[in-house]
Amino acid sequence: MDKITLVIDFFLEHKLLLTVLIIVLISLVKRFIISRIRGDVAFLSDVQRKWMSRTKNSTFFIIVMLLFMLWQTEISKFALSVTAIAIAFVVASKEIILCFTGSIQRASSRSFVIGDWIEVGKICGEVIEHNLMATVIQEIDLHHGQYHFTGKTATLPNSMFFTYAVKNLNFMKRYVYHSFNITVVEFVNLYPLFPALTSQIEQHCEDFNEVAKRYNNIIEKHAGVDLPGSEPHIHVNSGPAGEQLVHIMIFCPTERAVHLEQQIREDFMIAYHQAFSPKEPHTEQSAITE
CATH class of the missing domain: 2.30.30.60 (SH3 type barrels.)
Structure with missing residues (x-):
């Protein structure tokens, strides 16, 4: 007991040394706990990140409280001065x-x-x-x-x-309202292309359509607002130079949004080319009659 009392008195007399010791010990404990939480996995889960963050915040709070209690007298004198x-x-x-x-x-x-x-x-x-x-x-x-x-x-x-x-x-x-524009320079009637394009978009989204509807309903109930819905939406606007902007919005899995956009762009370009590409001119020989 005498030795313990001597050690305690020694550290109380040398508060700077005790401060360093407290910080080092708590830091080692924090690193040990974080290493146990992390384990050997390559990617951290949300639960692991939460516990790692709680560990860091808790150890920081403990260090601050212990140092405040240790240096309380000096802090009071310093505050007054x-x-x-x-x-x-x-x-x-x-x-x-x-x-x-x-x-x-x-x-x-x-x-x-x-x-x-x-x-x-x-x-x-x-x-x-x-x-x-x-x-x-x-x-x-x-x-x-x-x-x-x-x-x-x-x-x-x-x-x-x-x-x-x-x-x-x-x-x-998980799911996102993915919007993008397709610019058409020439002023032509694009509306006849939209029914077939909508059907193609629905085919691309067929494998996750039911899940998208349920997830859309969940979001509506949670947010308490009426969202656009899970079906594809196509609108046409005019640009500042008179060009037409075909605005397309789909509700799809987030990781597939970019891939689906490229497929829809390809479908639109094929349909546009078939509908509005110039016809091959007839040769003079084809116009000669007997």
């Missing part, structure tokens, strides 16, 4: 305070969780980690009509949640 510069300190740490309050706002509104697809400003991606200061996402190329990961990791300070609207795109992980 720097009252005159408190306002300057708040102004200088405004961004840090905004990050903390942004984290509180995210947690209270439950706008997203780990594994959700979100859009903040012009950045879209899947949330892989969030803490008191920042949110980390794997970027997804949505603005170019793609739905694949770019391989880039974006770290968003939580203060951005006060500046930009946070859009939760989580339902797009």
Whole structure:
């Protein structure tokens, strides 16, 4: 007991050494727990990411609380001595305070969780980690009509949640309203092509049509709004130079959206070529009669 008391007194007298020891021990425990959660898998699941994020946040909170308790006396003396510069300190740490309050706002509104697809400003991606200061996402190329990961990791300070609207795109992980335009320079009547084109689109979507309808109904009930529906939609608009813009929208599995778009473009081009390509002129010999 005497030795233990001596060790405790020694560390209490050398608080800096004890601080380093606390940080090192808790960091080692955190790394051990995270390695156990991760295991040997190549790709992390949403559950693993959630527990890894909780572990990191919990260990950080424990370190802060232990260090505050250890240095409480010194902190109190320091706070009393720097009252005159408190306002300057708040102004200088405004961004840090905004990050903390942004984290509180995210947690209270439950706008997203780990594994959700979100859009903040012009950045879209899947949330892989969030803490008191920042949110980390794997970027997804949505603005170019793609739905694949770019391989880039974006770290968003939580203060951005006060500046930009946070859009939760989580339902797009499975099915998506995929829209694209086909430009036709010549002014011709395109409407006769649409019934056959609609039938071809329905054939392309036949294997997942029933699942798409059920998923569309689930989204409508969850959002409480009347969505366009799972059937294909075709509209024609005019461009600024007088060209015609054929707007097509389909409700399809996210991973198949780009492939289906290419198939529909090919179908439209074939139908357009067959309907409006110039006919072969007759030769003079074919016009000669006996």
